Amino acid sequence: MIFSKIESGQTEIFSSETDINEQLEFISDLFRPEVEEKGIKLIVKKSLPDKDALVKTDREKIFAILTNLVKNAIKFTHKGYIEIGYVQKGNLLEFFVKDTGTGIRREQQDLIFERFRQGSESLSRSYEGTGLGLSISKAYVELLGGRIWVESEPGKGSVFYFTVPYNSETKTNTTIEKVTHHGSDIHQINNLKILIAEDDECSRILIEKTIRIFCKLILKARNRYRSSSGIAV
Numbered sequence: 001m002i003f004s005k006i007e008s009g010q011t012e013i014f015s016s017e018t019d020i021n022e023q024l025e026f027i028s029d030l031f032r033p034e035v036e037e038k039g040i041k042l043i044v045k046k047s048l049p050d051k052d053a054l055v056k057t058d059r060e061k062i063f064a065i066l067t068n069l070v071k072n073a074i075k076f077t078h079k080g081y082i083e084i085g086y087v088q089k090g091n092l093l094e095f096f097v098k099d100t101g102t103g104i105r106r107e108q109q110d111l112i113f114e115r116f117r118q119g120s121e122s123l124s125r126s127y128e129g130t131g132l133g134l135s136i137s138k139a140y141v142e143l144l145g146g147r148i149w150v151e152s153e154p155g156k157g158s159v160f161y162f163t164v165p166y167n168s169e170t171k172t173n174t175t176i177e178k179v180t181h182h183g184s185d186i187h188q189i190n191n192l193k194i195l196i197a198e199d200d201e202c203s204r205i206l207i208e209k210t211i212r213i214f215c216k217l218i219l220k221a222r223n224r225y226r227s228s229s230g231i232a233v
Contacts, residue, residue, distance in 0.1 A: 011139075011143060013058045013061070013143055013144065014058050014060070015056050015057055015058055015167075016056065016057075016058075016059060017054055017055075017056060018054070018055050018056070018057050018058075018059040018062065019050070019053055019054055020046075020048075020053050020054075020055055020062070020086065020093070021046045021048065021050055021053040022053075023059065023062065023063060023066075024044050024046055024066075024084060024085065024086075025044065027063070027066050027067060027070060027084065028042055028044045028084065030067075031067075031070050031071075031074065034074060035074060035082060038074070038077070038078065039079065040077055040078070040079060040080055040081055040082060040100075041080070041081035041082070042081070042082050042083075042084075043081055043082070043083040043084070043085075044083075044084055044085060045083060045084070045085025045086070046085060046086070047085065047086060047087045047088060048086075048088060052168060054168065055093065055164075055166060055167055055168055056167040056168075057144060057164055057165070057167065058143075058144060061140040061143065061144060062095075062144075062164065064136070064137070064140060065095075065137045065140050065141060065148075065162060066084065066095065066097065068133035068134065068136065068137045069084075069097040069134075069137065069160045069162075070082065070084060070097055071133065072133065072134070072160075073097050073098075073099035073101060073158075073160075076099065076101035076102045076158075077099040077100055077101035077102075077157070078101070078102075079100065080099070080100025080101075080157070081099070081100055082097070082098065082099045082100075083096075083097070083098040083099075084096070084097050084098075088166055089163075090166075091165060091166050092146070092163045092164070092165060092166055093163065093164050093165075093166045094161060094162075094163050095161065095162050095163070095164070096159055096160065096161050097159070097160045098157065098158070098159040098160075099157050099158055099159075100156070100157040101157050101158060102154070102155070102157075103152045103153050103154040103155050103156050103157055103158055104150065104152040104154065104158055105154055106152075109150050109152060112134050112150070113134050113135060113137075113138045113148065114135065137162070141162045141163075141164070144164045144165070145164065145165050146162055146163035146164045146165070147162065147163055148160070148161065148162035148163075149161055149162075192217075193217040193218075193219065194217070194218055194219070195219040195220075195221060196218060196219065196220050196221065197221040
């Protein structure tokens with residue numbers, strides 16, 4: 001479904017103010033229990049102060065790229081650490097996900113970003129199972145105007161990099177009109193039941209996290225091939 005949209009040119013970029021420091025913290029909180037269960041460390045590196053960490057970009061695609069890379073790092077790292085972060089390089093932000101995992105041979109490093117090549121005979125079994133995650137990440141990065149690559153050495157780990165334009169958003173002081181809500185309005189909002197119909201798992205997690213604070217019940221539409229019930233609560 002996702003690749004069909006990408007290949008047909010139906011995937012759009014929805015740029016909005018994005019706090020990349022906050023996004024990194026959210027991702028680290030999301031994966032920290034899984035990482036710590038494996039006995040490895042999760043390190044977050046934020047190189048910009050919060051006031052400069054506001055950028056105009058597609059936050060859901062950045063989230064999807066980073067979560068795909070972190071998932072792979074967790075899968076192939078059994079000791080040591082995983083580090084996620086970014087640095088500013090001129091008008092670009094260079095994100096990275098570094099691990100001390102199994103590593104990838106040089107001749108395989110280009111193949112892992114190609115659709116359907118992850119499980120081919122050209123790629124060793126040690127890195128099979130990455131699925132379409134890296135291919136989708138590559139497509140998203142290119143849609144955002146950046147590039148993605150990997151530096152790795154077998155037995156010493158890998159570093160996945162990707163860049164996006166640094167379109168900074170400056171915080172401005174604004175006067176916010178105080179609005180008094182009636183108790184009945186607040187009660188209605190807190191009792192909302194919301195249905196999430198999203199086939200991309202990363203986007204679904206982000207949406208669910210965002211709306212959970214003000215709704216009573218979240219329903220998730222499942223593909224009929226994934227679940228016989230159709231809708232799961």
